[in-house]
Structure formats: structure tokens, C-alpha cells
Amino acid sequence: MSAIHILHYSLIVGTCFVSHYAVAQNNTVGQAPWSVRLMGGIYESEGRVEVFYDNQWGSICDSLWSIEDATVVCRQLNYSGADLALVAGQYGEGQGVVLFSNMACNGMESNLSTCKYDLVDVTNCDHSRDAGVVCTSQGSLRLAGGSVPGEGRVEILGESGDWGTICDDGWDKTDAGVACRQLGYPDALEAIVNVGFPNTQPVFGSGSGHILLDGLDCESEKRHLRDCLVTKEWGIHDCTHGEDAGIKCDVGLTRLVDGDFDDEGRVEVYYGGEWGRICSTNWTIEDAHVACRELGFPLGARNTQIFEGGDGPFLLDDMKCQGFETHLADCESLGWANNQNCDANLNYGAGVVCNGRSLLI
Ligand SMILES: *[C@@H]1O[C@H](CO)[C@@H](O)[C@H](O)[C@H]1NC(C)=O
Ligand SMILES: *[C@@H]1O[C@H](CO)[C@@H](O)[C@H](O)[C@H]1NC(C)=O
Numbered sequence: 001m002s003a004i005h006i007l008h009y010s011l012i013v014g015t016c017f018v019s020h021y022a023v024a025q026n027n028t029v030g031q032a033p034w035s036v037r038l039m040g041g042i043y044e045s046e047g048r049v050e051v052f053y054d055n056q057w058g059s060i061c062d063s064l065w066s067i068e069d070a071t072v073v074c075r076q077l078n079y080s081g082a083d084l085a086l087v088a089g090q091y092g093e094g095q096g097v098v099l100f101s102n103m104a105c106n107g108m109e110s111n112l113s114t115c116k117y118d119l120v121d122v123t124n125c126d127h128s129r130d131a132g133v134v135c136t137s138q139g140s141l142r143l144a145g146g147s148v149p150g151e152g153r154v155e156i157l158g159e160s161g162d163w164g165t166i167c168d169d170g171w172d173k174t175d176a177g178v179a180c181r182q183l184g185y186p187d188a189l190e191a192i193v194n195v196g197f198p199n200t201q202p203v204f205g206s207g208s209g210h211i212l213l214d215g216l217d218c219e220s221e222k223r224h225l226r227d228c229l230v231t232k233e234w235g236i237h238d239c240t241h242g243e244d245a246g247i248k249c250d251v252g253l254t255r256l257v258d259g260d261f262d263d264e265g266r267v268e269v270y271y272g273g274e275w276g277r278i279c280s281t282n283w284t285i286e287d288a289h290v291a292c293r294e295l296g297f298p299l300g301a302r303n304t305q306i307f308e309g310g311d312g313p314f315l316l317d318d319m320k321c322q323g324f325e326t327h328l329a330d331c332e333s334l335g336w337a338n339n340q341n342c343d344a345n346l347n348y349g350a351g352v353v354c355n356g357r358s359l360l361i
């Protein structure tokens with residue numbers, strides 16, 4: 001690939017957002033209460049959420065932050081919806097106050113003011129927990145033609161609001177990893193290309209819209225496909241829908257870290273674009289059973305264990321599993337990123353010893 005043909009995709013896409021979005025200003029004169037703006041993102045369509053309230057701009061604590069809340073923010077900014085609700089200050093720390101926590105919209109509100117929320121003093125929130133969003137806009141992704149969540153033909157939103165496909169020329173696992181993370185999964189298992197082309201059909205079928213991208217080359221740390229290098233301009237390709245790229249994402253949203261053996265460790269969960277810990281407050285053997293089974297140990301847990309260390313946010317707290325749930329996320333708890341019962345001096349991560357090793361001995 002000749003260097004002169006390498007265009008930075010972000011430059012192409014970036015210019016398309018300008019007319020869509022009122023550029024955030026520091027101006028407070030005439031600002032409507034509950035106006036929102038997005039700060040600290042690479043694109044206009046993403047960022048730390050700031051709200052104009054009580055005559056000042058402030059941020060939102062990530063406690064209970066969800067895709068429904070993000071949807072309301074994005075619609076207030078005239079986007080059709082939200083792709084992701086992000087936690088743990090991923091767009092940098094705001095300067096002003098943290099205004100709200102436990103934001104609980106149902107997703108249909110036209111304005112955050114009609115959602116449930118708390119003024120921030122109920123949790124130990126600081127700017128390291130600022131909530132963020134990625135709004136649906138050009139470059140957003142969706143999956144089509146798969147039979148389980150996290151797999152399918154990758155479809156990307158074009159400039160005129162049309163969904164198109166990506167040509168599988170050069171499509172590899174690194175590119176697939178970026179696509180999976182953009183969709184909110186931790187990583188890719190596999191990049192799907194039509195190896196038998198033109199004699200075979202793509203695994204996840206052929207799309208029907210435009211083929212919007214050809215010759216993508218991502219670096220692993222990129223967060224959006226639109227941040228990757230591309231050898232051709234948007235919409236230019238030499239492919240057919242027989243070469244539509246697909247992915248299989250890792251939808252395992254629980255992992256074990258820092259154990260001495262494969263069947264023990266600190267339990268970490270993935271939510272809002274981050275791996276984080278479970279606060280050990282009220283962590284019981286019933287909770288551990290669910291964690292172990294979710295991690296692939298059908299006989300559940302032998303014991304609970306508490307781990308100091310780790311630096312992810314506390315994403316779950318005060319778990320109250322009954323023991324038969326399939327996923328930790330199905331158990332009663334304080335809700336995502338709500339760690340208000342986590343003792344700041346003793347906030348050790350919850351861990352498990354699963355029934356794994358003993359079966360092999
Ligand atoms: C916004 O205004 C505040 C208060 O007047 C000021 O402290 C801050 O530096 C300004 N920020 C920017 C980005 O101009
Ligand atoms: C949000 O709703 C409140 C209450 O109806 C209203 O006072 C405010 O102006 C609205 N703000 C925006 C930005 O629409």
C-alpha cells in the first residue's frame with residue numbers, strides 16, 4: 001500500500017460532524033437549564049457528559065449510569081440515540097462540580113430533568129467517575145446476520161444515515177478487536193472473512209447497502225474503526241457484498257485476575273468500556289457460586305476470597321445472589337458502578353476459589 005494513499009479516516013469523518021452539533025462553549029449567558037454538552041472526546045459525538053444546572057456546568061457521577069441515560073443525553077443533542085454509556089472518567093476529568101449521581105432515565109425522556117437522579121452527596125463521587133457517552137452518528141456500528149449476541153456482519157453508519165458494510169480485504173483480528181470494543185465488548189475472538197470468495201457466501205450473509213470501507217488497518221489501542229487508517233476514501237472500494245467483513249466478539253464479561261491457579265482469583269467484570277472490581281462488601285458463597293459458573297466452572301465455588309490491589313473501578317457492590325443465577329449481572333446488587341456501601345478504607349476486591357482444580361487431581 002503506497003503511503004500517499006493512506007488517509008486518516010478520522011479526518012474524513014471528523015469534518016462531517018461540524019454542522020450537526022452546536023460546538024460546546026463556556027458561555028453561561030442565556031443557557032437553558034439542563035442543557036447538555038460533550039467534552040473531552042475525539043469526536044463531537046462522544047465525550048464526558050456535562051449538564052448546565054444551577055447556573056454552572058458540571059458532570060455526572062457514573063453510579064447507575066446506563067444506556068437509557070446516555071440515550072436521553074444523545075437525543076437532547078439531536079442524535080438518533082446512543083451507542084455506549086461509559087463509566088470511570090474515560091474522557092478525562094471535568095473541571096467544575098459533580099452534580100448528579102444515580103441517574104435513572106427510562107430512555108424515553110426528552111430532557112434529563114425528568115429522569116430520576118440524586119444530587120451527588122449520596123456517593124463518594126469525584127471526577128475520576130465522570131460519566132460519558134458515545135452518540136449514534138456516522139461511523140457507528142451494528143451487527144447483522146449472526147445467531148448469538150456479539151457476532152455478525154459489521155455494518156457501519158454512513159454520512160447520510162444509511163447503513164453500509166466493510167470489505168474484508170485486509171480485515172484481521174486487530175481490526176475486529178477495535179470493532180468489538182466500539183460495540184461495547186471487551187475484545188474479539190475472531191475476524192470473519194470469506195476465505196472461499198467468490199465461490200462461497202460470507203458466514204453472516206451479504207449486506208445490501210453501500211460498501212463503505214475497504215482496506216482498513218487498525219492499531220489495537222484504537223477505540224473506533226473511524227480512528228483507523230484506511231487505504232481508500234469512504235465509499236470507494238473494489239469489493240462486492242460477497243466480501244462483507246464479520247466479527248465474533250468475546251462476550252465473556254467476567255474474568256479472574258491475580259490468582260495462583262486458573263480457578264481462583266479476583267473477579268473482574270466488564271461494564272461501560274472498563275474492566276473493574278466487585279466490592280467485597282457482603283460477598284458470600286452464593287455470589288461466588290454464580291461467579292464461578294459464569295466463568296465456566298459448573299460446580300460453582302469452594303470458597304470466597306478477598307483480594308487487595310487491582311486498580312479498576314468498583315463496578316458492583318453489595319451483591320445478593322441467591323446462587324442459582326446464570327450471571328452476576330442477574331443478581332440483586334446496588335446496580336452498576338454504584339459502590340456506595342464500599343468502605344473506602346477497606347475496599348478490597350471480591351474473589352473466588354472455584355471447584356476446578358480438585359476435579360483434575
Ligand atoms: C470556563 O469558565 C470558568 C469560570 O468562569 C473558568 O474558570 C474556566 O477556565 C473556563 N473554561 C474554559 C475552557 O474557558
Ligand atoms: C428541560 O426541562 C426543564 C423542565 O421542563 C426545562 O426548564 C428546561 O428548559 C429544559 N432544558 C432543555 C435544555 O431543554
Ligand SMILES: *[C@@H]1O[C@H](CO)[C@@H](O)[C@H](O)[C@H]1NC(C)=O
Pocket residue numbers: 020021022076077078
Ligand atoms: C436540536 O434541534 C432543535 C430543533 O431543530 C434545536 O432547537 C436545538 O437547538 C438543537 N439542539 C442542539 C444541541 O443542537
Ligand SMILES: *[C@@H]1O[C@H](CO)[C@@H](O)[C@H](O)[C@H]1NC(C)=O
Pocket residue numbers: 281282318341
Ligand atoms: C451489607 O454490609 C453492610 C455494611 O457492612 C451492612 O450494614 C448490611 O447490613 C449488609 N447487608 C446484608 C444484606 O448483609
